[in-house]
Amino acid sequence: MTRKQKRLSVIVAGLAFLGAATGLTFYALGQKASYFYMPAELATATVQPGQRIRLGGLVEKGTIVRGEGTSVVFFVTDEQKSVKVTYTGILPDLFREGQGVITEGAFGPDHVFIADSVLAKHDERYMPKEVADGLKARGVWEQSKSE
Template sequence: MTVDASSAFPTPRRRASARKRRRLALLAVIGLALAAATALILNAFNDSLVFFRTPSELAGKSEMMGARLRLGGLVKQGSIAHEGTTTRFVVTDMKADQPVTYTGLLPDLFREGQGVVTEGAVGPDGVFKADSVLAKHDETYMPKDVADRLKSQGLWKEGEGAGTAAPKPEAAK
């Protein structure tokens, strides 16, 4: 019985081909692991996203019912009603109105005509059930120390910074 030496030992070409296949398999496994990790991260990120909407964007859109989102706009004049710890009010963007209920303590800046951002979901009755309320101050707000520095530098103009806590001259003494 004769043994052919060429079939008993792998040739350099066969060894290189086997190495390439192992590398390719390793790269495929690493690629699949990266794809799976990316999919899991994107899925977790998507679950934590909360979209910002205005009352106009919510008007008549039943597909947003039950979805967690942020509702922003102005508190409509004459719409605030307190019932124990529950407050009912209407958020408006001057095009559409959205009724809101919130149970809990409201921020100090919360009032009619003021900007507000609420977070929660629209219930089956069409009322936005908020679990957090953030009141926004207007853009003309300026901290007292900044207003004082501007006055001392002569850069303050009367009528600027309406709604600031800047003291009246000589009244603080």
Template sequence: MTRKGKRLSFIGGILAVIGLAAGLVLTALSDSVAYFNSPTDIVSKTPSPGQRIRLGGMVEDGSVIRGGRETITFRVTDTVESVPVTYTGILPDLFREGQGVVAEGTLGPDHVFLADTVLAKHDENYMPKEVVDDLKARGLWDHDKSAPKAATPEAAMTGVGS
């Protein structure tokens, strides 16, 4: 084999290794990424079993049931559809009916969302960006009643707007 042929083989081998490494990294990232879904998204296009997703919306009024130990069931709604959620653990202090919530987990075979993480809103005007975007896209966002306060550096320093 000539010098030029050896050099081309070496460069081809390096490119193959880089391509393989990139493929493995992308596969690992896609397995760990949890895509955001509203209850309407989950009802209309059921995610595959075991796929990690983030479910965002409001805790439906009258739906919270505290079971034995630390198991809680509730429904998350986007005013169009609602999805039952089961969570075992300690809920955030700000978790309550009628408030914004984002749950991360998987959808069970019985179409109950099995959450392993529940995040509650942090003040009376906050709503997750994904939920706001989804409500705006469907024309359900009332800016005057539900708009989150703008988080500015000045507001954080002075306490104004929070």
């Protein structure tokens, strides 16, 4: 093998290694991707039971029902549609009715969203960007004048 052929084989092997590493990285990231939906968007979306998604909106007033232990049931709304959510775990301190929330999880076979994490808004001026944009588009949420 000539020097030129050795150099070419090293370059080809390096490119093949980089291509395989890139492919495996994108495959792994694709498995962990969770898409963001507002409740009204779920009516037209094709979400399979068990598919991980993020559900965002406002905690509907009068719907928080605390169960046994740390289980809680509540509805997430965008003022057009509501989705029933069940969660078992410790809720954030700022979780309450009328506040912005993002839940991550999947739909069960009974079409109830089973959340494995709940994120509440951070302070009075913060709303998660996806939730704020979705609520603004529907005319439900407005920024305060101090922002």
